[in-house]
Amino acid sequence: MENKIDEVVADVKYTAKDFSSGLEVKWCPGCGDYSILAQVQRQSPDFGEKKENIVWISGIGCSSRFPYYMNSYGFHTIHGRAAAIATGVKLANQKLQVWVATGDGDMLSIGGNHFIHACRKNVNLKIVMFNNRIYGLTKGQYSPTSEKGKITKSSPYGTVDWPFNAIKVATGSGATFVARTLDRDPKHLQDMISRAAKHNGLAFIEVYQNCPIFNDGAFFPLTEKETKPDNVVYLEHGKPLVFGVNKEKGIMLDGLNPVIIDLNDGKHSINDCFVHDEFDENPTRVFLLARFTDLPGFPTPIGVFRQFNKATYDGDYALQIANVKAQKGIGTYEKLMYSSNTWEVN
Amino acid sequence: MAQETEKVIQDIDEVTIRFAGDSGDGMQLTGSQFTDTTAVVGNDLSTLPDFPAEIRAPAGSLSGVSGFQLHFSNSDIQTPGDSPDVLVAMNPAALKVNLRDLKDNATIIVNTNSFELKNLKLAKFDSNPLEDGSLSKYNLIPVPLTQLTMSALEDLPLSMKEKEKCKNFFALGIMYWMYNRPIEVTLKWLEGKFKKKPEIMEANKRVLQAGYNYGDTTEIFTTRYDVKPAKLPKGVYRNVSGNEAAALGFITASLKSGLPLFLGSYPITPASEILQELSKYKDYGVTTFQAEDEISGICSAIGAAFAGSIGLTSTSGPGLSLKTEALGLAVMTELPLVVIDVQRGGPSTGLPTKTEQADLLQAMFGRHGEAPLAVICASSPADCFFMAIEAVRIALKFMTPVILLSDGYLAFGSEPLKIPKLEELPEINIKFRTGVEGFYPYLRDENLVRPWAIPGTPGLEHRIGGLEKKDIYGSISYEPENHEIMIDKRRKKIDNIKNIIPELVVEGEQEGELLVLSWGSTYGSIKEAMRNVKAKGYKASHAHLRYINPFPKNLAEVLGKFKKVLLPELNTGQMAFLIKSQFMVDVIQLNKYQGQPFKISEIENKIIEVLGGNNGK
Numbered sequence A: 001m002e003n004k005i006d007e008v009v010a011d012v013k014y015t016a017k018d019f020s021s022g023l024e025v026k027w028c029p030g031c032g033d034y035s036i037l038a039q040v041q042r043q044s045p046d047f048g049e050k051k052e053n054i055v056w057i058s059g060i061g062c063s064s065r066f067p068y069y070m071n072s073y074g075f076h077t078i079h080g081r082a083a084a085i086a087t088g089v090k091l092a093n094q095k096l097q098v099w100v101a102t103g104d105g106d107m108l109s110i111g112g113n114h115f116i117h118a119c120r121k122n123v124n125l126k127i128v129m130f131n132n133r134i135y136g137l138t139k140g141q142y143s144p145t146s147e148k149g150k151i152t153k154s155s156p157y158g159t160v161d162w163p164f165n166a167i168k169v170a171t172g173s174g175a176t177f178v179a180r181t182l183d184r185d186p187k188h189l190q191d192m193i194s195r196a197a198k199h200n201g202l203a204f205i206e207v208y209q210n211c212p213i214f215n216d217g218a219f220f221p222l223t224e225k226e227t228k229p230d231n232v233v234y235l236e237h238g239k240p241l242v243f244g245v246n247k248e249k250g251i252m253l254d255g256l257n258p259v260i261i262d263l264n265d266g267k268h269s270i271n272d273c274f275v276h277d278e279f280d281e282n283p284t285r286v287f288l289l290a291r292f293t294d295l296p297g298f299p300t301p302i303g304v305f306r307q308f309n310k311a312t313y314d315g316d317y318a319l320q321i322a323n324v325k326a327q328k329g330i331g332t333y334e335k336l337m338y339s340s341n342t343w344e345v346n
Numbered sequence B: 001m002a003q004e005t006e007k008v009i010q011d012i013d014e015v016t017i018r019f020a021g022d023s024g025d026g027m028q029l030t031g032s033q034f035t036d037t038t039a040v041v042g043n044d045l046s047t048l049p050d051f052p053a054e055i056r057a058p059a060g061s062l063s064g065v066s067g068f069q070l071h072f073s074n075s076d077i078q079t080p081g082d083s084p085d086v087l088v089a090m091n092p093a094a095l096k097v098n099l100r101d102l103k104d105n106a107t108i109i110v111n112t113n114s115f116e117l118k119n120l121k122l123a124k125f126d127s128n129p130l131e132d133g134s135l136s137k138y139n140l141i142p143v144p145l146t147q148l149t150m151s152a153l154e155d156l157p158l159s160m161k162e163k164e165k166c167k168n169f170f171a172l173g174i175m176y177w178m179y180n181r182p183i184e185v186t187l188k189w190l191e192g193k194f195k196k197k198p199e200i201m202e203a204n205k206r207v208l209q210a211g212y213n214y215g216d217t218t219e220i221f222t223t224r225y226d227v228k229p230a231k232l233p234k235g236v237y238r239n240v241s242g243n244e245a246a247a248l249g250f251i252t253a254s255l256k257s258g259l260p261l262f263l264g265s266y267p268i269t270p271a272s273e274i275l276q277e278l279s280k281y282k283d284y285g286v287t288t289f290q291a292e293d294e295i296s297g298i299c300s301a302i303g304a305a306f307a308g309s310i311g312l313t314s315t316s317g318p319g320l321s322l323k324t325e326a327l328g329l330a331v332m333t334e335l336p337l338v339v340i341d342v343q344r345g346g347p348s349t350g351l352p353t354k355t356e357q358a359d360l361l362q363a364m365f366g367r368h369g370e371a372p373l374a375v376i377c378a379s380s381p382a383d384c385f386f387m388a389i390e391a392v393r394i395a396l397k398f399m400t401p402v403i404l405l406s407d408g409y410l411a412f413g414s415e416p417l418k419i420p421k422l423e424e425l426p427e428i429n430i431k432f433r434t435g436v437e438g439f440y441p442y443l444r445d446e447n448l449v450r451p452w453a454i455p456g457t458p459g460l461e462h463r464i465g466g467l468e469k470k471d472i473y474g475s476i477s478y479e480p481e482n483h484e485i486m487i488d489k490r491r492k493k494i495d496n497i498k499n500i501i502p503e504l505v506v507e508g509e510q511e512g513e514l515l516v517l518s519w520g521s522t523y524g525s526i527k528e529a530m531r532n533v534k535a536k537g538y539k540a541s542h543a544h545l546r547y548i549n550p551f552p553k554n555l556a557e558v559l560g561k562f563k564k565v566l567l568p569e570l571n572t573g574q575m576a577f578l579i580k581s582q583f584m585v586d587v588i589q590l591n592k593y594q595g596q597p598f599k600i601s602e603i604e605n606k607i608i609e610v611l612g613g614n615n616g617k
């Protein structure tokens, strides 16, 4: 299959189809990645960017095949290094909108160092991490997000590692947009993608993604109709945290500890519930929410955990270059070579 | 300065001076100030600092000695000199460490104030060498540097410690007097450096002047020396270290090509100065990304190259090892990329501040899969400037990673660079692909080079990656024949670089008994050794390699014209391995791996031995 080459489409309104490279998609049938691809392609026309200015960078893993299927510029790189390569792309050309497609192994294991430093520097990248809690491409070893005790091909007696909580890692490292969504909730996934597209700074989206081959149903309690209401709480700015089939349960703060309250027990009301504030720069709130997944009986928060603006690395870098140029004038060869002590031989 | 005329000024051709002291004594600064002044005076010069790997070894200890050697002359010279004529030793340890390198009748200027029991013990002297007669074969000049410095600054409101720190400038003042150099260059430097600390500026100025006057007025100095300006080719010169020259070369390549320079780098000795130097040049639009690790250094540079910048990463051996996986990606995606490897003693942490040429085979072969790339090397500090430009030119023209080998000796050493006119430098004409018609990411030109189509170009949206590419189209391909085709094309492309690089030049007879073949930083010592053996009546020729992969077109032919080939290198025989395996030539090796450059005499003796001693004339 050849790389499809497009004619120049000047200022036309794109459709989802314009973002499909036409390459045959080769994920396993039923893989959650299909949904992520479809939602991204659906949202891409609304990014407000010309197609040629969108770049998808990936590392290695099932998720990292993603750029091949997008009709934008794309670079399928090496394991773990997508964030580092994407940083170079963004710094070299600030006009580009740079996306990273990655997985839990790619970004949190081998690529951990690049990930935390990209977050710390607040590089203007949009990182979409497909978290299936397993190594798919290498056929079923546990990953850094696999739950403790998980039996996999490389842990026949169960893992003894504690998993990473990606939301905590991203927040702790300084990401300025942190969200979680589900492959099987297309509307929500679309919403998170378009909000990340608009964010100025490092945007991180964790997508819980089903791997039907090696970790089937890992997120079914969160995604299936019967169980979802009791296991998921949607984060919406300014709204109290409530969940359950009839929104009959709420989450209240007891000191720094979250507790689940029954809104119908006559003792509690919606006014007792913890209200989400995604613009709070204090990371304490995010850690509090991110901990829900460690607490038995608590619902998993889905949505934007935090979002705020802070100077970006690339923005400040461009500013510094502009300032120095304004101060010193644009560099020339003569200035460069004759700037230090010189002498003439006649 | 009434007495000045009473002292004799003697003309000499060349001198080698070494300043040595504790790492905290400011010897590097003293040396570089003397160098700057000497450059402005118009001598040819070559310098070599030698400092410990530890930032601060215990004061007064042998392991904490830091040195700076400078060789200057009224004619063309190539090395910092085998053995010093003058040693300035700030303490007993500095004397102890450097004594073995001195010429027999060398002059030694010592700071007598530091020769007290504690320091003598630290330097493992059983008795005071200034008193026990053990230095009788030298011209020993004892000077109470600390005391003289303190009394020159008596009335200044500085702490004892601050005053004492100025003593290196007293020594510098003496040396300026002794070699008849002006002190103005250093005075001007002090004014810039301590603009915000006027008391420190004043103190140093005063001590420098006091040192100069001390030489002038005291009886202990009887002779002054003068080294007249060198008759170098006409032009404007500046003094450069190898790292500085490389940085200037990369910026020049950016100016030449019109493409922005992007450096992704992680600090590592002895390459860090390239990062530091380039970070100053924001007015040239240079981006320096100090990455979280070596891998990110190269990966960010690959990303920048994908987006249309000159991607550059600077490192040393251990860093190059970390970058090798990413180099494979750059080979596969055929993106332009420059890696400068400033080699140091290895393996592992090895000798971080010392020099070695032992990354050659890593640069050639240190990758997974069949992953050929271009390898070139610099032969002197000033040559780093030209080879940096060459590295960029080859990378951009051939869409390939290029490894430029430098080493600690070149990086820290310095010599005058004759500043070329911008138009004298090779053109770097690069055109990004913009035409949509007939665009395929891996459709190659006559040199087998693929197009560079950067993000932001309408209509050329395409995907590249590390998986094997389908010939012409660049999509993923696992076909067996295609893999073979692509491996061949990648290899032939690198081979085609031959057509744009200069042929190997043989200095001396074009055929004969002995060819000395060399590469990299050994150039200077070999060139001087050749001069010496020629003067003694021996016949030998010299060819120096700056392009290693591919080798210059005529290398086989050159090798065929000599009966014997001598190959000196600072490793156990890596270039010899390449030459033997590619050309089936039996080379005679001269190997040194002590973290130190060759002495001229070592090469000279070997040449004479190979030529059969006195019979070889």
Ligand code: SF4
Pocket: A026, A027, A028, A030, A031, A032, A033, A062, A132, A136, A137, A210, A211, A212, A213, A214
């Ligand atoms: S292995 Fe799992 S994650 Fe990978 S493509 Fe198949 S289903 Fe998707």
